[in-house]
Amino acid sequence: MTLSPPFIVSAPGKVIIFGEHAAVFGKPAIAAAVSLRTYLLVTPSDSKDEIILDFPDIGLYQSWKSSELPWDVAEKYQQGKPQPTDELVPEIVSEIAKLLTDLDKTIFYAAASSFLYLYVNLCSRHSEGLRFTVRSTLPIGAGLGSSASISVCLTSALSLLGNHIKPAFLKKDDLTSDNEDSLFIDSWAYMGEKCIHGNPSGIDNAVATHGGAVMFQRMQSSIPSVRTTMRNFPPLKLLLTNTRQPRRTAELVSNVSRLTNEFPKTSSNILDAIEALTREAYNIMIRPFFDEAARNRLRELFQINHGLLIALGVSHPTLERARMLTDEMNVGKTKLTGAGGGGCAITLLNDQVEDEIMKNLKLKYEELGYETYETSLGGKGVGFLPFNNDVSFNPENFKQKTSNEIEISLGAQNDGWKFW
Amino acid sequence: MTLSPPFIVSAPGKVIIFGEHAAVFGKPAIAAAVSLRTYLLVTPSDSKDEIILDFPDIGLYQSWKSSELPWDVAEKYQQGKPQPTDELVPEIVSEIAKLLTDLDKTIFYAAASSFLYLYVNLCSRHSEGLRFTVRSTLPIGAGLGSSASISVCLTSALSLLGNHIKPAFLKKDDLTSDNEDSLFIDSWAYMGEKCIHGNPSGIDNAVATHGGAVMFQRMQSSIPSVRTTMRNFPPLKLLLTNTRQPRRTAELVSNVSRLTNEFPKTSSNILDAIEALTREAYNIMIRPFFDEAARNRLRELFQINHGLLIALGVSHPTLERARMLTDEMNVGKTKLTGAGGGGCAITLLNDQVEDEIMKNLKLKYEELGYETYETSLGGKGVGFLPFNNDVSFNPENFKQKTSNEIEISLGAQNDGWKFW
Structure with a gap:
C-alpha cells in the first residue's frame, strides 16, 4: 500500500431525515449518510504539468497546466499546514476565474472552481501531473449532497497528495471517528462547498466525511451551527x-x-x-x-x-x-x-x-x-482504496460503469471486489 | 296552513370541519351543517290507534298500537310542558324495550326506541293515528350526523303535534336563531340521540337544529360541553x-x-x-x-x-x-x-x-x-313544510325517490317545488 496514485477515495451522500424547513427557524434537524456514494479515482496524467478533472456524470472534462495555476497568490496565504479561512480568499477565487472562461455551464464552473481552489490550497506547484476521475451513484442536484460528497473526495485525495493527513488514517477500518485528519478533511471540504453554494450549512460535508448521522441547529447568524454526530447509528x-x-x-x-x-x-x-x-x-x-x-x-x-x-x-x-x-x-x-x-x-x-x-x-x-x-x-464516511503498484488500472473502465454500484476490476486476483 | 298532518319536516346532517381527534383531548372542534338533509313526512295512518314508523333507507317498517305504549309511566314524568331529563328515564326505556322484541337489527332497535321514547314524551295517548315516513339523503352511519338529523325531524314533528312549539315558529324564514322553540327541539333531539348513541356529544343535534356551524369543546366530564353557534357563516x-x-x-x-x-x-x-x-x-x-x-x-x-x-x-x-x-x-x-x-x-x-x-x-x-x-x-337548520288541506299527498311517492334531492310533488300548482 502506497500513498501515490493510483488510488480511489469515496464519500457518501446524505438525506435529511428529520426537521427540514423547521431548521430555517432555528429548530434542530437530522441528516444521515446514505450508501449512495461518490468515487474519485486518482491516476497519473500523461504529462507532469497536466492536471485533468474528468466528471463524466455531468459531461465535464477539463485540463489545466499546473504551471499556470495561481501558486504565487495561494502560497501567500499558506504557511505550513493549510488552514481553511472563514471565507474564500477573493484573490485566489478571481485568479482561478481567469482559468475558467471557456466553461459555459454553471455546474462546470462550480465543479472546476471548487476543484482548483482545493488544489492550489492543498497541493503544491511541485506535485506530479494527475487525472481526477469522478463518478457518483448519487443523482446530481437532487438535494442528496452530491456536491459535498465530491468535495470530500477531492479534499481527501488532495490532502493525501499534499501529505496533510497521516498514512495511518488510511489503515483504519473505521474512518468515521473524530480525529485531526477527518476534521481537516471536513473543514476543507466545506471550503470546496463554499465555492459551489456560497453559504452552505456545512452539514452535507460533515455527513460525507464522518458518515452516520448529524443533528444540527442553526444559531443566530454570527454563531456557527451546533452539530452533534451520531456514529453508532446502525445502517x-x-x-x-x-x-x-x-x-x-x-x-x-x-x-x-x-x-x-x-x-x-x-x-x-x-x-x-x-x-x-x-x-x-x-x-x-x-x-x-x-x-x-x-x-x-x-x-x-x-x-x-x-x-x-x-x-x-x-x-x-x-x-x-x-x-x-x-x-x-x-x-x-x-x-x-x-x-x-x-x-x-x-x-x-x-x-x-x-x-x-x-x-x-x-x-x-x-x-x-x-x-x-x-x-x-447511516453507514461509513470517507474511505480510501490504495492499489498495489503492480495493479494496472484503466480510468476508462472506471468511467464507463453506469450501474448504481461501481465495480472496480483490480485484475485477476481481486476481481469483483466492491468498494464502499 | 295548518299544523295538522300532512306536513314535512327536514333537518341537515353535519360534518366536522376542524378539530376531530383533538376534541377527545379537550380541544375545541367545529362542526357545520351540510345541505344533505333528512326529510320526515307525517301523514294520517289508516286507524286512530295505529302509529307507523317507515324508514325505507334502512328497510325499517314498523307499526304499534298507540294504546299499547307506556303512557302511564311517561305521564308520571311529565307535568305541563315536557322537560328533558339529564339521563334517559330507565323505566320508560325498559317499557319501550318490551315493544321492540321482534326487531332483530341493532339499527332498527335504535331507531324505533328513539322514536317511541320521543313519542311518549312529546305526544299524548289522545293523539291521532299517524305515519312517520323518514327519508335521508345522508349516507347512514358514515359519521355525518344522520341519526341526529332524524332525531331533530322526529322531535320537531312530535313537538308540533304535541303543541309544545308555537305555530309562529313555522312561519319564520330563518329558523336558525336561538329561541325557546329551537332550544326545545335541540334538547329533546338530544334525548333521542341518547337512545341511539348512549352518550352523544350533543353537537350533531345542535347543528341539525340550528344549522350554520358550531364550535364545541368538551370540559371535564361533570361540566357540559361549551358550544358556540356560528349562524352568519354563509354556505x-x-x-x-x-x-x-x-x-x-x-x-x-x-x-x-x-x-x-x-x-x-x-x-x-x-x-x-x-x-x-x-x-x-x-x-x-x-x-x-x-x-x-x-x-x-x-x-x-x-x-x-x-x-x-x-x-x-x-x-x-x-x-x-x-x-x-x-x-x-x-x-x-x-x-x-x-x-x-x-x-x-x-x-x-x-x-x-x-x-x-x-x-x-x-x-x-x-x-x-x-x-x-x-x-x-353551513346553511339552514330544521325546516317545516306544511301543506294546504286540499293537497293530496301520497307517502309512497315520498318513499320511492332515490335521488340526492327529494322532489316533492305538491300537485299542479306547486309542481317541482324543492324543499330545503
Whole structure:
C-alpha cells in the first residue's frame, strides 16, 4: 500500500431525515449518510504539468497546466499546514476565474472552481501531473449532497497528495471517528462547498466525511451551527425515490414563512412539534441498542414528520403518490426529504419486505417516471482504496460503469471486489 | 296552513370541519351543517290507534298500537310542558324495550326506541293515528350526523303535534336563531340521540337544529360541553366523498392515545396546533364579511388540519387518494372528517371550478368506488313544510325517490317545488 496514485477515495451522500424547513427557524434537524456514494479515482496524467478533472456524470472534462495555476497568490496565504479561512480568499477565487472562461455551464464552473481552489490550497506547484476521475451513484442536484460528497473526495485525495493527513488514517477500518485528519478533511471540504453554494450549512460535508448521522441547529447568524454526530447509528434499509418533479426551494421556504405570518400560533406549534420529534429521533438514534422497537418508533416519526410537512404546505402530489403506494403495500413509512414540493421521498423500510412486493413497488414507481435507489441510512464516511503498484488500472473502465454500484476490476486476483 | 298532518319536516346532517381527534383531548372542534338533509313526512295512518314508523333507507317498517305504549309511566314524568331529563328515564326505556322484541337489527332497535321514547314524551295517548315516513339523503352511519338529523325531524314533528312549539315558529324564514322553540327541539333531539348513541356529544343535534356551524369543546366530564353557534357563516361549496372504507373509530382514537403516551411532547404540540387552527377558523367564520380571502384561508386550514391528522396516524390510503386527486386537479383543499381511517373526505371547493373538471373528478372517484355528494357547508337548520288541506299527498311517492334531492310533488300548482 502506497500513498501515490493510483488510488480511489469515496464519500457518501446524505438525506435529511428529520426537521427540514423547521431548521430555517432555528429548530434542530437530522441528516444521515446514505450508501449512495461518490468515487474519485486518482491516476497519473500523461504529462507532469497536466492536471485533468474528468466528471463524466455531468459531461465535464477539463485540463489545466499546473504551471499556470495561481501558486504565487495561494502560497501567500499558506504557511505550513493549510488552514481553511472563514471565507474564500477573493484573490485566489478571481485568479482561478481567469482559468475558467471557456466553461459555459454553471455546474462546470462550480465543479472546476471548487476543484482548483482545493488544489492550489492543498497541493503544491511541485506535485506530479494527475487525472481526477469522478463518478457518483448519487443523482446530481437532487438535494442528496452530491456536491459535498465530491468535495470530500477531492479534499481527501488532495490532502493525501499534499501529505496533510497521516498514512495511518488510511489503515483504519473505521474512518468515521473524530480525529485531526477527518476534521481537516471536513473543514476543507466545506471550503470546496463554499465555492459551489456560497453559504452552505456545512452539514452535507460533515455527513460525507464522518458518515452516520448529524443533528444540527442553526444559531443566530454570527454563531456557527451546533452539530452533534451520531456514529453508532446502525445502517437501516432505505428506499430513496426521486420523483424527478423539479422543486423550487426558495418558493417553498417562502411559503412556509408566509404561513408563519398568516397563522402564527398554528405554525409555531407545528414547528415545535417538528423540533420535539427530531429530538425524540435523536434520543432513539444515539441508543447503544437499536432494536426492532426503536426502528418502529423511527418509522412512526417519519410518518409524523411528513404529516407536519404536509401541514406546512411543502408536499406535492408526486410525493403523496409515492407515499400512498408504500402505505398501501405496507413496506414502510415514507416522508419527503429536503425542500419538498417534488424532489425525493425516503422510505424507511420494514425489517421484512418480500422481494416480490419490493419489485412490484419499484415497477409502479417506474411507471410513474420515478427513479428508485435501494440504499441504506447511516453507514461509513470517507474511505480510501490504495492499489498495489503492480495493479494496472484503466480510468476508462472506471468511467464507463453506469450501474448504481461501481465495480472496480483490480485484475485477476481481486476481481469483483466492491468498494464502499 | 295548518299544523295538522300532512306536513314535512327536514333537518341537515353535519360534518366536522376542524378539530376531530383533538376534541377527545379537550380541544375545541367545529362542526357545520351540510345541505344533505333528512326529510320526515307525517301523514294520517289508516286507524286512530295505529302509529307507523317507515324508514325505507334502512328497510325499517314498523307499526304499534298507540294504546299499547307506556303512557302511564311517561305521564308520571311529565307535568305541563315536557322537560328533558339529564339521563334517559330507565323505566320508560325498559317499557319501550318490551315493544321492540321482534326487531332483530341493532339499527332498527335504535331507531324505533328513539322514536317511541320521543313519542311518549312529546305526544299524548289522545293523539291521532299517524305515519312517520323518514327519508335521508345522508349516507347512514358514515359519521355525518344522520341519526341526529332524524332525531331533530322526529322531535320537531312530535313537538308540533304535541303543541309544545308555537305555530309562529313555522312561519319564520330563518329558523336558525336561538329561541325557546329551537332550544326545545335541540334538547329533546338530544334525548333521542341518547337512545341511539348512549352518550352523544350533543353537537350533531345542535347543528341539525340550528344549522350554520358550531364550535364545541368538551370540559371535564361533570361540566357540559361549551358550544358556540356560528349562524352568519354563509354556505360554502363542499364536495363530500365517502370512500366507503369501513372505519374502526375506537381503534383510531386509541391509536392517537398511544401516540400521546409514546411521543408526549410531539403529540401535545400537534394537538396545540389543531387547537390553534380551529380557533383561527372560528375567527374567520364569525366575521360579518366572508370574502374570497377568508375562503382561501379556510381552505388552507383544511390542508393544515389534514396534515396534522396524518401526523396523528388517522388517515388512510383511500383518503389520501381522494385528497391527491383534488390536489392534482386543483379543485380545492381536502381533509378527512371525523374519525378518519377511511370514511369520508371533505373538499372545500375553489370558488371557480369548471364543470368539466368536476365531472372528471367525480368519474375518477366513481372508478375508485367512492360516493360523492356535491353539497354545501353551513346553511339552514330544521325546516317545516306544511301543506294546504286540499293537497293530496301520497307517502309512497315520498318513499320511492332515490335521488340526492327529494322532489316533492305538491300537485299542479306547486309542481317541482324543492324543499330545503
